Amino acid sequence: xxxxxxxxxxxxxxxxxxxxxxxxxxxxxxxxxxxxxxxxxxxxxxxxxxxxxxxxxxxxxxxxxxxxxxxxxxxxxxxxxxxxxxxxxxxxxxxxxxxxxxxxxxxxxxxxxxxxxxxxxxxxxxxxxxxxxxxxxxxxxxxxxxxxxxxxxxxxxxxxxxxxxxxxxxxxxxxxxxxxxxxxxxxxxxxxxxxxxxxxxxxxxxxxxxxxxxxxxxxxxxxxxxxxxxxxxxxxxxxxxxxxxxxxxxxxxxxxxxxxxxxxxxxxxxxxxxxxxxxxxxxxxxxxxxxxxxxxxxxxxxxxxxxxxxxxxxxxxxxxxxxxxxxxxxxxxxxxxxxxxxxxxxxxxx
Amino acid sequence: xxxxxxxxxxxxxxxxxxxxxxxxxxxxxxxxxxxxxxxxxxxxxxxxxxxxxxxxxxxxxxxxxxxxxxxxxxxxxxxxxxxxxxxxxxxxxxxxxxxxxxxxxxxxxxxxxxxxxxxxxxxxxxxxxxxxxxxxxxxxxxxxxxxxxxxxxxxxxxxxxxxxxxxxxxxxxxxxxxxxxxxxxxxxxxxxxxxxxxxxxxxxxxxxxxxxxxxxxxxxxxxxxxxxxxxxxxxxxxxxxxxxxxxxxxxxxxxxxxxxxxxxxxxxxxxxxxxxxxxxxxxxxxxxxxxxxxxxxxxxxxxxxxxxxxxxxxxxxxxxxxxxxxxxxxxxxxxxxxxxxxxxxxxxxx
DNA sequence: TTGGCAATCTGTAACGTTTCAGTATATTGA
DNA sequence: TCAATATACTGAAACGTTACAGATTGCCAA
Numbered sequence: 001x002x003x004x005x006x007x008x009x010x011x012x013x014x015x016x017x018x019x020x021x022x023x024x025x026x027x028x029x030x031x032x033x034x035x036x037x038x039x040x041x042x043x044x045x046x047x048x049x050x051x052x053x054x055x056x057x058x059x060x061x062x063x064x065x066x067x068x069x070x071x072x073x074x075x076x077x078x079x080x081x082x083x084x085x086x087x088x089x090x091x092x093x094x095x096x097x098x099x100x101x102x103x104x105x106x107x108x109x110x111x112x113x114x115x116x117x118x119x120x121x122x123x124x125x126x127x128x129x130x131x132x133x134x135x136x137x138x139x140x141x142x143x144x145x146x147x148x149x150x151x152x153x154x155x156x157x158x159x160x161x162x163x164x165x166x167x168x169x170x171x172x173x174x175x176x177x178x179x180x181x182x183x184x185x186x187x188x189x190x191x192x193x194x195x196x197x198x199x200x201x202x203x204x205x206x207x208x209x210x211x212x213x214x215x216x217x218x219x220x221x222x223x224x225x226x227x228x229x230x231x232x233x234x235x236x237x238x239x240x241x242x243x244x245x246x247x248x249x250x251x252x253x254x255x256x257x258x259x260x261x262x263x264x265x266x267x268x269x270x271x272x273x274x275x276x277x278x279x280x281x282x283x284x285x286x287x288x289x290x291x292x293x294x295x296x297x298x299x300x301x302x303x304x305x306x307x308x309x310x311x312x313x314x315x316x317x318x319x320x321x322x323x324x325x326x327x328x329x330x331x332x333x334x335x336x337x338x339x340x341x342x343x344x345x346x347x348x349x350x
Numbered sequence: 351x352x353x354x355x356x357x358x359x360x361x362x363x364x365x366x367x368x369x370x371x372x373x374x375x376x377x378x379x380x381x382x383x384x385x386x387x388x389x390x391x392x393x394x395x396x397x398x399x400x401x402x403x404x405x406x407x408x409x410x411x412x413x414x415x416x417x418x419x420x421x422x423x424x425x426x427x428x429x430x431x432x433x434x435x436x437x438x439x440x441x442x443x444x445x446x447x448x449x450x451x452x453x454x455x456x457x458x459x460x461x462x463x464x465x466x467x468x469x470x471x472x473x474x475x476x477x478x479x480x481x482x483x484x485x486x487x488x489x490x491x492x493x494x495x496x497x498x499x500x501x502x503x504x505x506x507x508x509x510x511x512x513x514x515x516x517x518x519x520x521x522x523x524x525x526x527x528x529x530x531x532x533x534x535x536x537x538x539x540x541x542x543x544x545x546x547x548x549x550x551x552x553x554x555x556x557x558x559x560x561x562x563x564x565x566x567x568x569x570x571x572x573x574x575x576x577x578x579x580x581x582x583x584x585x586x587x588x589x590x591x592x593x594x595x596x597x598x599x600x601x602x603x604x605x606x607x608x609x610x611x612x613x614x615x616x617x618x619x620x621x622x623x624x625x626x627x628x629x630x631x632x633x634x635x636x637x638x639x640x641x642x643x644x645x646x647x648x649x650x651x652x653x654x655x656x657x658x659x660x661x662x663x664x665x666x667x668x669x670x671x672x673x674x675x676x677x678x679x680x681x682x683x684x685x686x687x688x689x690x691x692x693x694x695x696x697x698x699x700x
Numbered sequence: 701t702t703g704g705c706a707a708t709c710t711g712t713a714a715c716g717t718t719t720c721a722g723t724a725t726a727t728t729g730a
Numbered sequence: 731t732c733a734a735t736a737t738a739c740t741g742a743a744a745c746g747t748t749a750c751a752g753a754t755t756g757c758c759a760a
Binding site: 019020021031032035036039063064065066067068069070071072 | 715719
Binding site: 707729 | 731732733735736737738739741742743744745747748749752753754755756757758759760
């Protein structure tokens with residue numbers, strides 16, 4: 001009896017996630033007392049309560065959700081029930097619907113784990129891994145040297161990234177070929193006689209920033225066009241900032257006669273800035289823009305458009321994670337989506 | 351020993367969700383055998399396997415997630431990690447972020463439960479209730495007589511609806527005052543001299559369809575304007591359909607000189623249709639439109655805009671559900687968001 | 701007959717938590 | 731001094747599942 005007790009807790013204190021039993025052993029109390037002390041039950045002595053809570057905080061105790069749920073029936077889950085049809089122009093909803101589609105006839109649930117700009121992006125990942133809250137993880141905004149991917153690889157939790165990394169580590173991903181997008185975009189603009197091109201880039205630091213910039217540069221030299229630098233903003237900036245900077249740029253002596261834009265919302269601001277400067281789309285300047293839902297041509301029919309399908313991305317990412325969980329080789333779960341042709345919606349000018 | 355066994359299972363077979371023990375009792379087998387039979391383990395006789403699976407299907411056995419998770423560590427959860435900043439123009443993502451914000455410092459997780467147009471909307475709700483997968487539920491696309499709300503009320507699971515019901519039952523909700531929106535919109539158009547107004551309605555059948563239509567009608571008689579019927583489409587129709595129908599409408603002899611539109615994406619189509627008919631926004635016709643993110647004024651500065659904040663809606667809904675779970679009275683968890691003033695972004699015409 | 705083996709099936713323990721029904725000790729009132 | 735009571739703590743059981751280590755039966759070879 002005594003031996004068993006000790007074994008158990010030596011093991012526990014070594015590696016595993018701490019449980020009430022661990023805390024009980026450390027404090028020398030019973031698990032019941034610990035449980036009650038943590039929830040401020042009245043029949044626990046003030047000092048004991050403080051002591052238990054201190055130790056719990058120190059070793060980072062977090063109650064096991066399955067234990068609580070099994071015992072009490074409390075799930076600590078809020079469900080948001082969504083209709084998957086008819087939703088428009090949104091990275092987030094498209095990805096969610098794509099994932100949902102794939103896991104619909106599996107026993108899996110989709111939880112959304114948010115984090116904000118001010119937080120370390122690693123925080124939510126750490127939480128998921130430490131609490132064992134998920135069998136698999138999908139992340140976006142992937143960087144060439146991505147701490148999150150590295151962390152998950154080290155901890156052996158299956159995941160998929162939206163966008164590639166560049167660390168010499170192999171893991172599932174889905175990516176849009178932004179190099180090809182930029183190349184096609186530049187070629188198209190060049191074919192229309194545009195020679196001074198500017199790029200409204202993806203967020204600096206993300207992997208596809210590099211892909212896009214390189215594709216842009218490669219194609220520039222291919223077609224013999226020149227770049228007008230426009231690095232004061234990226235698609236991550238606010239609509240107002242992009243608009244203002246664009247207007248400034250277009251009022252200069254040497255200004256671009258063509259743009260490549262990496263996001264639809266940013267393109268709206270781009271056009272507004274161009275028009276603020278008194279110039280006209282289709283006459284003074286042309287734009288090739290990515291979009292994820294079919295709305296830009298309504299905005300200005302002169303826009304040249306390349307579609308990126310985020311719903312597909314969501315599906316692919318879900319498939320990859322499930323595949324990895326199911327034992328497939330991570331290296332076999334990578335996919336790249338190639339851009340379709342540049343679409344022109346321009347109608348006759350009256 | 352025997353007595354206890356019988357007690358237990360009489361209780362179980364009466365009301366509760368079936369477990370392995372229930373199945374074991376019904377088939378006369380041990381729980382281990384049942385467990386293995388259900389997962390096609392090789393050491394179970396073929397007939398027994400079929401028998402168990404038949405009974406399981408008949409009584410709708412579904413494994414308890416907490417039990418599986420506790421025993422095996424398998425969560426059956428996929429986490430989608432999202433950055434909550436910078437996302438634009440989307441009902442879904444705004445709601446999600448709003449909810450996330452509120453539950454961020456609670457122990458709650460947010461799961462997304464999708465359903466498609468082809469399914470009975472009650473299906474996902476039934477699943478959630480029957481499997482006890484959530485402590486609280488948020489639904490949208492609320493109807494005056496909403497089967498989902500009624501069902502959840504009957505089954506005692508806390509929920510909140512985005513939009514009100516009209517069944518004489520009390521439950522938490524958050525709603526935007528669409529009656530007030532329609533009234534303000536009509537008043538504004540009337541003040542600009544517009545007299546023949548059309549309404550691009552919300553989806554027929556949803557509660558706020560009625561609110562909007564009534565507000566529109568009330569204000570029409572107040573200002574003495576007349577309605578040009580436009581009931582062939584709603585904002586639920588496709589961009590193309592709205593555009594085509596609008597163009598048809600605008601080519602008629604008696605056509606509206608003002609529109610009220612219930613959604614931003616639909617407004618894009620509306621404008622396109624108007625321009626297809628050779629008419630000009632601001633000259634031949636004015637539009638007051640709702641939007642949920644600040645983009646429409648870039649599209650056409652002549653548009654008149656009322657903002658609806660879905661992120662706020664998400665927060666309020668989450669707060670309501672948590673409040674109900676926490677024991678607050680459902681009637682005290684209702685909120686109505688009043689529309690701000692109609693915004694005009696029109697700049698000087700050159 | 702015996703031993704061995706395959707084919708089926710079963711009881712027990714364990715995952716981590718909370719609740720129930722206590723036990724031990726100190727404190728109080730008479 | 732004794733019983734009653736309050737205070738502080740504890741072990742065992744249970745939630746539903748699966749893994750482990752048997753148990754039972756029938757059959758076959760020796």
